[in-house]
Amino acid sequence: MVLSIFHSPLGDCMRDTEYAPVPLEVVPLPSHIRSVQPGGGICYRIELLWGKLRRWYLIRFRKGYVAKMAARRSGSTDGAPHPVLDPRDLKYCRNQCTCDWKAEDDPFSWRDCIPLARWGLAETLIMGAASLLLAGLPLLAGLEYWPWALPGLVLFIWILSFFRDPHRVVPTDPGLLVAPADGKIVEIAYLDEDPFIEKPAIRIGIFLSIFNVHINRSPCDSQVVELRYAPGLFLDARNPESAMKNENMWIGLQEATAPYRRFCVRQIAGLFARRIVCGLRPGETVARGQSFGMIKLGSRTELIIPQEDGLELQVRVGQKVTAGSTMIARYAVDT
Numbered sequence: 045m046v047l048s049i050f051h052s053p054l055g056d057c058m059r060d061t062e063y064a065p066v067p068l069e070v071v072p073l074p075s076h077i078r079s080v081q082p083g084g085g086i087c088y089r090i091e092l093l094w095g096k097l098r099r100w101y102l103i104r105f106r107k108g109y110v111a112k113m114a115a116r117r118s119g120s121t122d123g124a125p126h127p128v129l130d131p132r133d134l135k136y137c138r139n140q141c142t143c144d145w146k147a148e149d150d151p152f153s154w155r156d157c158i159p160l161a162r163w164g165l166a167e168t169l170i171m172g173a174a175s176l177l178l179a180g181l182p183l184l185a186g187l188e189y190w191p192w193a194l195p196g197l198v199l200f201i202w203i204l205s206f207f208r209d210p211h212r213v214v215p216t217d218p219g220l221l222v223a224p225a226d227g228k229i230v231e232i233a234y235l236d237e238d239p240f241i242e243k244p245a246i247r248i249g250i251f252l253s254i255f256n257v258h259i260n261r262s263p264c265d266s267q268v269v270e271l272r273y274a275p276g277l278f279l280d281a282r283n284p285e286s287a288m289k290n291e292n293m294w295i296g297l298q299e300a301t302a303p304y305r306r307f308c309v310r311q312i313a314g315l316f317a318r319r320i321v322c323g324l325r326p327g328e329t330v331a332r333g334q335s336f337g338m339i340k341l342g343s344r345t346e347l348i349i350p351q352e353d354g355l356e357l358q359v360r361v362g363q364k365v366t367a368g369s370t371m372i373a374r375y376a377v378d379t
Contacts, residue, residue: 056203068298071270072329078125079136080163080323082273085289087166088136088319095126095133098214101283113236119143133161138323139271160258163321163338164207165336172241175200202254206341209259214333219375221263222333223365225345227252231248232361233353240270240296244351248372250365251344258338260311261368262297264348269306270296271326276313290344293322293337300329305375308348312341333368349373 081088102110113130117194119142121128128134128143131150147153160168180197182189214222231249238245252258272294291313299305310321322337330336339345349355354376359365 047051048268060262063287066073068267068269068304068327070268071296073139073326074273077139077273078216081136081319081321082293082320083275083313085319087170090170091166092136095135099127099129103127113145116149117143117145125264128284132221139325140198140271142325159211160204160207160210161209161338163323164340167340168207172200175203197272206254208257209335210257211325212333212366214275214331215366215371217374219254220308220371220376221333221347221373222261222348223250223359223366223370223372223373224260224263224347225252225339226256226258226367227345227365228304229359229361229363229365231346231354232359233356235348237310238348240308242350245348246351246357246373248347248349248359249344250346252339254341257367258340258343259335260309260339260345262332262334262336263349263372264295264297264332266302266307267284267300267329268295268324268326269298271322271324272295272296273320273322283304291320293320295322295324295336297330304353305350307350308346310346310348311337312344312346313339335368347372352376 076082079088110129117128121141121143122132122143124137124143126133126137128137129143131145131152134141134144153164155165158165175196177196179193179200181196182192226251229248230251231247233249235245235247237243274292274294276289276291293311295309295311297307297309301308301336312323313320319340320337321340324330324336349372351374356374358371358373
């Protein structure tokens, strides 16, 4: 089943060239993608259990709150694997339904002000508590054992660092593509043709070490055409074979305005990164630099862009880039 949505170039201020409306053929989410984190995980299961207990409490003891949130909810909960009582219940099943709340109706929007990834809050709490316990046990035996507490403290600091979600300044110039991930450019490959883009393309590979921010961001203003998830191995992300053999999420995007170029982003798990998060819904629009997911604990992200006359790459192999801020490429803009 393919859903067709037609773009209109009316009001487009990026180009003076007239473009005919382009059909956006949105592919529904595949049945094997049952969560924004399709690979699961221990922390994931703990959160699902906590959510089940929390919903039981709300339904039993806070019926007024449940009714209020239901009245303010928009869209449909059809497809969600469990009752969606408030925005917290959308964390892992956002891509399974169409419901949502406005920011002013979300009592938990304050969590977006915490400089940590919301998708990693459970891991931060669980792994952070374990590392602090590891640091505290030697001190219980006596202050003279304080050196043995350092590994736990270092681990705690690293956990906070890994799941950090810093603010990014997104460039606004037309025709720009920004980096979809933090890390180092390890590949720039010229392809004869990409099946989704349907023309010659350039694949840009970014390696994310365990010390990089792991939030993924949209390279441009675009609409989500298709999502494909493939289970796989967990080879070192620096290994070229990892791009084909590792667990990955492929995201097909199309520009929201003329000339409606197509792009691909691939989130690829690595040796330590075993959990891919992608919160996108097919057909929705994302802004340039907007976060849409993350990869947990060291990985690779690829951006595939169409080759065109006037395209200028802004990066080189070995260069470090910052998601949402570093310019990857610039397309010519008609004036």
